[in-house]
Amino acid sequence: MNANYWKLLSIIIIAVLCLAIPICLSKNVSSQNLLLIQSTEMSEVKISVSVDDAHLTQMQQISQQLQSSGMNIEQTLSSIGVICGSIQPDRLNSLYQVEGVKNIESQQGYQLAPPDSNVQ
Amino acid sequence: MTNNLPIRPIQTTGRYLVLLPESDVRSGMSALTDFTGVRDTDMSVYSNLGVVVVSLDPDRLQSLNTAVAGDAPIIAAEPEQIMYAIGSSVSGEIVNYLQGYKDGVTNLADNLGNGNVALGEKVTPSIFTDGVATWGLQATNVVDSNYSGTGIKVAVLDTGLDLNHPDFAGRSITSQSFITGEEVQDLQGHGTHCIGTACGALNPPDPSSPMRYGIAHNAEIFVGKVLSNQGSGADEGILAGIDWAVTNGCQIISMSLGASASPGTPFSQIYEDIAQRALSQGTLIIAAAGNESNRPGVVNPVGRPANCPSIMAVAALDNQLGVSWYSNGSINPDGGAIDIAAPGGNAGQAPLPEIYSTWTTDLNAVQPPGALRYNSISGTSMATPHVAGIAALYAEATGKRGLELWALLMRDAQRLPLSSIDVGIGLVQAPI
Numbered sequence: 014m015n016a017n018y019w020k021l022l023s024i025i026i027i028a029v030l031c032l033a034i035p036i037c038l039s040k041n042v043s044s045q046n047l048l049l050i051q052s053t054e055m056s057e058v059k060i061s062v063s064v065d066d067a068h069l070t071q072m073q074q075i076s077q078q079l080q081s082s083g084m085n086i087e088q089t090l091s092s093i094g095v096i097c098g099s100i101q102p103d104r105l106n107s108l109y110q111v112e113g114v115k116n117i118e119s120q121q122g123y124q125l126a127p128p129d130s131n132v133q
Numbered sequence: 134m135t136n137n138l139p140i141r142p143i144q145t146t147g148r149y150l151v152l153l154p155e156s157d158v159r160s161g162m163s164a165l166t167d168f169t170g171v172r173d174t175d176m177s178v179y180s181n182l183g184v185v186v187v188s189l190d191p192d193r194l195q196s197l198n199t200a201v202a203g204d205a206p207i208i209a210a211e212p213e214q215i216m217y218a219i220g221s222s223v224s225g226e227i228v229n230y231l232q233g234y235k236d237g238v239t240n241l242a243d244n245l246g247n248g249n250v251a252l253g254e255k256v257t258p259s260i261f262t263d264g265v266a267t268w269g270l271q272a273t274n275v276v277d278s279n280y281s282g283t284g285i286k287v288a289v290l291d292t293g294l295d296l297n298h299p300d301f302a303g304r305s306i307t308s309q310s311f312i313t314g315e316e317v318q319d320l321q322g323h324g325t326h327c328i329g330t331a332c333g334a335l336n337p338p339d340p341s342s343p344m345r346y347g348i349a350h351n352a353e354i355f356v357g358k359v360l361s362n363q364g365s366g367a368d369e370g371i372l373a374g375i376d377w378a379v380t381n382g383c384q385i386i387s388m389s390l391g392a393s394a395s396p397g398t399p400f401s402q403i404y405e406d407i408a409q410r411a412l413s414q415g416t417l418i419i420a421a422a423g424n425e426s427n428r429p430g431v432v433n434p435v436g437r438p439a440n441c442p443s444i445m446a447v448a449a450l451d452n453q454l455g456v457s458w459y460s461n462g463s464i465n466p467d468g469g470a471i472d473i474a475a476p477g478g479n480a481g482q483a484p485l486p487e488i489y490s491t492w493t494t495d496l497n498a499v500q501p502p503g504a505l506r507y508n509s510i511s512g513t514s515m516a517t518p519h520v521a522g523i524a525a526l527y528a529e530a531t532g533k534r535g536l537e538l539w540a541l542l543m544r545d546a547q548r549l550p551l552s553s554i555d556v557g558i559g560l561v562q563a564p565i
Contacts, residue, residue: 061368063406088369090376092414093407097369116402121437123371123390125292125364126512128322129501131480131487132424132459133512 057085057099059120064094068113072096075113082107143233144215148188149197150237152209155183161206168200168207169193186213211237260484261452266345267489268452269330269476269519275348275526278563282349282525287332287385288378289518290371291324293317293358295493298325298506300337301354308356309377311370320362321500322493326508327389328354329491331518331525339506346490346507348522348563349529355383360390363500375407379416384528384538386411387521388420389514391436400440400468408443415534419445419521421513422471424459432555434464435471442468445539448556449477449516453484456555460513463554473546474556475519478511488515523563530564 062084064075069091076089076096083104088097097120100108108117126133153161158180162173169189177186189197200207214234261268266276294301294308296318308317319325332354333347357374360366371390378386394400408418423436439446448471449457457477463470478487492508502508520542527541528534546559 059367059369061372061403063403069410088373088376090372092379093372093376093410095372095376095403095407097372116406118368118401118403120368121392123360123366123392125321125323125360125390125514126424127500128364128498131511133323133326133510133514 055101055103057101058105059099060084060097060105061118061120062096062098062108062114063116064096064113065115066094069094071113075111078111079108079114082111084108143229145212146215148186148213150211150213151185151187151197151207153183153185154206154208157206158183158185161185161208164200164205164207165197168196168205170196209240211240263344263486263489267476268486269488269515270345270348272450272452272454272476273348273519273523273561273563274565275523275563276345277565278526280526280530280564281335282332282352282522283529284353285349285385285525285528286353286355286378286381286383287349287387287521287525288355288357288374288381288383289324289328289331289387289389289521290357290359290374290378291319291327291387291389292321292360292362292364293319293324294328294354294356295319295325295491295495298491298494300329300334300339300491300506302338304332304334305353306356307353307381308358309374310358311373311377312358312361312366315358315361317356317358318495319358319493320495320498321360321364322498322502322505322508323364323389323514324356324358324360325493326488326490326510327387327514327518328356329518330488330515331387331522333491342507344489348519349525352522352525355381362498366390372403372407375411375418379411379414383416384534385521385524386416386418387518388418388438389512389517391421391423391439393423393425394434394436394440394465394469396434396464398434398437398465400442400465401438404438405441405443405468408438408441412443412535412539417445417524417535417538418443419447419517419524421517422446422448423461424449424512424514426459426461428456428458428460432462432464435461435469440465440469442470445472445520445542446470446557447472447513447517447520448474449511449513450474450556450560451479451484452476452486454549454560455484456551457511457513457516458482459511460516460555463557471553471555471557473520473542473558473561474549475516475523475561477513477516478509480511487511490515520561523561527564 072091084100086098261272310317335350359370359374420439425433449460487509489509492505543558548559
């Protein structure tokens with residue numbers, strides 16, 4: 014058994030592995046496993062964070078602290094004391110540790126009726 | 134209440150309630166002494182109220198009237214009346230006393246300087262029809278108002294505005310889009326319709342049909358596009374729009390948008406937080422109660438964010454002042470209340486008609502009905518800008534802002550023989 018033999022054998026084994034693993038996975042794919050795979054990618058949720066009255070003058074600092082805790086900041090709204098953005102769900106708890114955070118809510122969507130509806 | 138007993142004349146005590154200037158009660162008391170001879174020591178003084186109670190001989194009455202009519206620091210005077218506690222059964226004579234007393238108090242209150250705002254004739258529940266002005270402007274007494282919203286900034290957060298619409302030519306318009314990838318230009322129509330109702334022209338320049346449809350015809354218009362040309366939006370854009378309006382000093386924010394709330398759902402704490410902050414900064418937020426109901430069988434809760442206590446939630450009425458069939462109700466406790474009602478139309482069901490206002494004339498509007506100069510539609514979306522426009526008239530007339538402005542709208546609303554769950558305090562009325 015020379016070096017070429019071992020080289021060839023390892024290539025064959027690697028090739029088999031590359032083919033086998035996806036096939037095994039796809040055989041076993043059910044909707045549950047799909048969710049498992051997707052969750053490992055962790056899509057972010059859009060949130061709004063309100064700041065308490067005592068910290069209304071420190072919006073930029075709070076925004077930075079939220080960012081350090083994992084929030085992607087989209088808007089820092091200083092007149093009303095709200096910071097909007099997105100975050101991975103598993104990092105949500107750490108936001109509550111930021112001093113000055115009052116309420117955190119997930120964002121909701123709004124949809125008007127079609128413009129030719131009777132009721133709008 | 135029964136009214137079987139003979140009605141006696143109002144009973145007075147022989148004393149008089151005299152209203153003096155709150156800021157200078159002492160001058161008022163001196164003047165009272167000068168005119169009537171009554172000494173300080175014979176006056177019962179309520180200095181926090183600026184009211185003095187005095188006994189007066191009938192021959193001194195003319196002197197008192199002269200004092201009230203002249204330049205003296207004496208504002209008004211009324212006979213003191215006898216009051217009774219209200220028992221479990223109220224007789225006709227008691228009702229009469231209370232009515233008389235109420236008239237007296239109302240008279241005093243009117244003299245307290247509420248911006249000299251008078252009310253027009255009481256609007257009786259009858260059938261309103263479009264005429265020189267839309268039925269909505271008639272039912273709310275806007276047609277009799279001398280106010281225009283001059284000096285007041287009204288922000289409408291919606292699908293934008295057709296900036297080329299001829300009816301808005303010459304108006305002060307500030308605009309901002311909060312929809313990524315879209316301009317403020319309204320390609321949907323809803324926003325233009327709402328802005329037309331809230332702030333439309335006094336004399337619309339349409340040669341074919343110059344019916345007035347707008348309320349605060351000289352207000353400064355702030356257009357915040359927080360809903361896309363497809364009518365979609367999210368909290369981020371709406372909150373940014375609110376922040377923009379507050380930062381720009383808008384006294385009124387009108388939001389004809391919402392998401393349905395389930396029975397038992399609490400209101401958003403964040404929207405409540407920002408609404409309170411807006412109020413304290415002099416901005417009143419008015420929002421549509423939502424159209425998820427199907428009366429008489431199905432009444433759904435006020436939607437989000439109108440269900441916040443600090444946001445004024447508007448229900449819709451038809452042209453006979455009945456509740457519109459789709460209009461939501463105060464179902465959820467702890468917030469979720471209907472505050473006030475305004476013309477919204479009955480959406481194709483009798484009684485007609487609907488709410489006529491401007492639409493987008495932009496040929497790029499792809500959804501039906503496409504480009505129109507005007508359109509008639511219904512909804513709590515249409516009721517809301519009626520309240521917003523009238524709020525602007527009050528803001529101009531009285532100088533009041535925030536919660537005080539809220540109180541004026543509630544104070545002067547026409548009470549209706551309908552449940553407050555459905556119409557709140559009643560039909561909004563314009564200051565005359």
